[in-house]
Amino acid sequence: MAFGGPLTITLPADNQVVITRLFDAPRHLVFACYTQPALIRRWLNGAEGWVMTVCEFDAKVGGKYRYEWKAPSGYVMGMGGVVTAIEPVSHVASAELFDDDWTGGETVSTLDFDEESGRTTLVNTITYSSKEARDGALATPMAEGMEYGYKKLDEVLIELASE
Amino acid sequence: MPTATALDATFQALADPTRRAILARLAQGEASVMELAAPFDMSQPAISKHLKVLENAGLISRGRDAQRRPCKLEAAPLAEATGWLIEYRKFWEKQFGQLDDLLDELKRLEALAGKN
Numbered sequence: 001m002a003f004g005g006p007l008t009i010t011l012p013a014d015n016q017v018v019i020t021r022l023f024d025a026p027r028h029l030v031f032a033c034y035t036q037p038a039l040i041r042r043w044l045n046g047a048e049g050w051v052m053t054v055c056e057f058d059a060k061v062g063g064k065y066r067y068e069w070k071a072p073s074g075y076v077m078g079m080g081g082v083v084t085a086i087e088p089v090s091h092v093a094s095a096e097l098f099d100d101d102w103t104g105g106e107t108v109s110t111l112d113f114d115e116e117s118g119r120t121t122l123v124n125t126i127t128y129s130s131k132e133a134r135d136g137a138l139a140t141p142m143a144e145g146m147e148y149g150y151k152k153l154d155e156v157l158i159e160l161a162s163e
Numbered sequence: 164m165p166t167a168t169a170l171d172a173t174f175q176a177l178a179d180p181t182r183r184a185i186l187a188r189l190a191q192g193e194a195s196v197m198e199l200a201a202p203f204d205m206s207q208p209a210i211s212k213h214l215k216v217l218e219n220a221g222l223i224s225r226g227r228d229a230q231r232r233p234c235k236l237e238a239a240p241l242a243e244a245t246g247w248l249i250e251y252r253k254f255w256e257k258q259f260g261q262l263d264d265l266l267d268e269l270k271r272l273e274a275l276a277g278k279n
Binding site: 007009011014019021023024025029030032033039042043044045047048131135 | 171174175251252254255256257258259261262263264265266267269270273
């Protein structure tokens with residue numbers, strides 16, 4: 001298991017989330033992992049038990065991207081967007097939307113890749129249409145976590161029933 | 164799940180270092196406004212203002228004793244707010260852990276190709 005830097009999640013403005021992470025790799029590789037579908041689907045595969053079923057990314061200005069994940073329950077979560085700026089290998093900006101629109105409108109996401117001594121700091125700034133939109137988005141992985149929790153509960157119930 | 168507005172009040176209340184210090188002090192037990200003001204270079208009214216924000220966010224409660232009105236930490240909203248961010252963090256830690264592995268693999272491939 002490789003080791004990257006610590007993950008930082010900050011809420012600098014009431015409609016923003018900033019995710020910062022250090023990777024022990026040059027930025028052209030980190031950039032590739034964020035912009036090439038064959039690589040994206042190798043790591044962005046969602047919460048425990050989820051499967052990434054659609055992964056498209058057209059890495060050019062005006063290019064579209066589309067991701068879908070399937071939950072163990074069969075529920076499909078999808079999101080898509082349009083690349084609004086791209087500067088290999090340092091910057092990507094996009095406008096995106098979840099199918100279920102729990103983020104309350106379009107969000108703007110920027111990815112900045114900064115390399116130093118062969119290591120890359122990624123800063124992902126996500127700006128939502130409002131603070132309510134941000135809070136809705138932050139709460140979504142919680143729902144996934146709850147689903148995982150129910151799965152664990154099922155296991156416990158089966159165990160208890162067999163006693 | 165906590166409501167977005169409640170969480171917003173929690174995060175707003177936690178955004179200030181003085182208020183976080185007050186919460187850290189209250190984690191050790193109840194305290195009066197005077198006791199809370201002591202370690203800070205602040206007037207009691209200034210501290211009272213911070214306490215009002217914490218109280219509105221449901222992070223602390225004030226005792227009924229009219230003289231002292233001791234402040235007490237209310238754990239539930241704090242636990243909800245952190246639990247919520249913990250889930251978000253856990254999600255990204257898992258994804259990035261997989262990205263670390265993939266980057267390792269790509270670095271090895273590049274080394275084999277003689278690029279590095």
